[in-house]
Amino acid sequence: MGLKIEYKQITNSDEAYAKVKTLITPEYVEKFQVKADVKYDDAKKVVTAKGSGFTLTLCFLPDHCDVDLDLSFLLKPLKNKILEKIEGQIRKNL
Numbered sequence: 001m002g003l004k005i006e007y008k009q010i011t012n013s014d015e016a017y018a019k020v021k022t023l024i025t026p027e028y029v030e031k032f033q034v035k036a037d038v039k040y041d042d043a044k045k046v047v048t049a050k051g052s053g054f055t056l057t058l059c060f061l062p063d064h065c066d067v068d069l070d071l072s073f074l075l076k077p078l079k080n081k082i083l084e085k086i087e088g089q090i091r092k093n094l
Contacts, residue, residue: 002057002068003087010094013060017045019093020058020065024049056086065090 010016021040024047029036036051045060053072058065067086071079 002066003083005065005067005087005090005094007063007065007094008091013045013062016065016094017042017047017060020047020060020090023089023093024058058090065094 007016010019024038026036026038029038029049029051034051036049036054036056039048039050040046041048047058049056053075055068055070057068057070059068067083067090069079069083069086071082075082
């Protein structure tokens with residue numbers, strides 16, 4: 001179970017994907033002292049970040065962004081707090 005975040009400032013999935021693609025970079029992820037492999041699927045409009053113990057997937061649909069966060073057993077207690085932070089960042093930019 002993830003999040004469904006409606007677009008507020010952006011009008012479609014193409015704009016949203018392009019904006020997030022410029023924001024979520026390997027350098028941005030490193031600011032949080034987390035090593036992650038960030039991949040972009042332009043055809044499907046999906047951003048995936050995989051690291052030790054987690055996988056974050058952002059899927060850009062016509063009117064909203066689906067956020068899915070898969071955490072290892074040890075990180076599961078932090079899931080709500082992490083999703084809150086992610087949701088705040090996405091809402092601020094989309």
